Amino acid sequence: MEKLIFSRKGFDSSAGCGYSPYDPETGKYVVLPIPETEKREAFRYRDLTLAPDALPGIHPASMYELIQHPALRYSSRAKAASKGKAHYDPVLGRPEWLKAGPDYEVFGQSGAAAGHLHGHDTGIGSLFLFFSRFRPLPGRLHKLDPDAGWSEGVYFIYGWLRVGEIWTVPDEVPEEVRRCHPHGPAESFRKKNNTLYAAASELFPGSGIPGSGYFPRLKPELQLSSPLHKNRPGVWKLPAFFYDEHYRPTYLQKEENWLRADEEYYYVQSSARGQEYISSLDTESxxxxxQLFQSALT
Structure with missing residues (x-):
């Protein structure tokens, strides 16, 4: 069955000790993958080298140098983690901020989160919208500018993957993915529910939009956090149809967590630790x- 999944991925306060950086003036951003906690072959943060113009005003050579940069004020825990390996997933092609790294188009999941996807019949044709919490680069906007006020970070959708294939056994996995992806090696399939989702060729047939990718800039259309609830980024503003029982995402089922904003939108308190918020990919969604892609890609 086709599902629409809001999938939380990237640095956060528990897994990565901070949030990914973005420039509120230009919308440029870098998604920092969480640290790898298992002993396996993986990209080091030093290996993930950055384009010179990845972010305005700072010019780190790699994700390691980005996390170590004094202007970004990452915690000592984050800086220690940056000396190790990254759990680089999802890979949605090569983002414009990276000079080196993988360019396949695959997302992996295992354990309870994968079981949640399986239990809600997430199949071929389903669409993942990946989101993360971003913190604005300091000093880029006037201190009174409202867009500079997200000191606790702000949730944005940053990428997508339309499912074209699903791999659940090692023999199905292409060699590069098996070698480089954290869910690709044969030993990963010893974990319960280990699953890889590979991108379709297009977002929609005839759309001309790739089946996966990163949005070039973080625009207001991609912001999940409610603009009226600054520094409560877990309060989202969603189109009103998501309140309908048919579309209401998993982990957002409680009616008391929803409040109508106007005829077109609702506010909703999101779950603190939910990874995969599953909705229906149907007529309204x-x-x-x-409409979202038309606005965000122009």
Missing amino acids: TAWIK
Whole structure:
């Protein structure tokens, strides 16, 4: 069955000791993958080298140098983690901020989160919208500018993957993915529910939009956090149809956590630790997706 999944991925306060950086003036951003906690072959943060213009005003050579940069004020825990390996997933092609790294188009999941996806019939044709919490680069906007006020970070959708294939056994996995992806090696399939989702060729047939990718800039259309609830980034503003029982995402089921904002939107308190918020990919959500991409890619 086709599902629409809001999938939380990237640095956060528990897994990565901070949030990924973005420039509120230009919308440029870098998604920092969480640290790898298992003993396996993986990209080091030093290996993930950055384009010279990845972020305005600072010019780190790698993700390691980015996390170590004094202007970004990452914690000592984050800086220690940056000396090790990264759990680089999802990979949605090569983002414009990276000079080196993988360019396949695959997302992996295992354990309870994968079981949640399986239990809700997440199949071929389903669409993942990946989101993360971003913190604005300091000093880029006037201190009174409202867009500079997200000191606790702000949630944005940053990428997507339309599922074209699903791999659940090692023999199905291409060699590069098996070698480089954290869920690709044969030993990863010893974990319960280990699953890899590979991208379709297009977002929608005839759309000309790739089946996976990163949005070039973080625009207001991609912001999940409610603009009226600054520094409560877990309060989201969603189109009103998501309140309908048919579309209401998993982990957001309680009616008391929803408040109508106006005829077109609701506020909703998101879950602190939910990874995969699963909705239906049906008439209204498909129309919203098409409008979202039209705005975000122009």
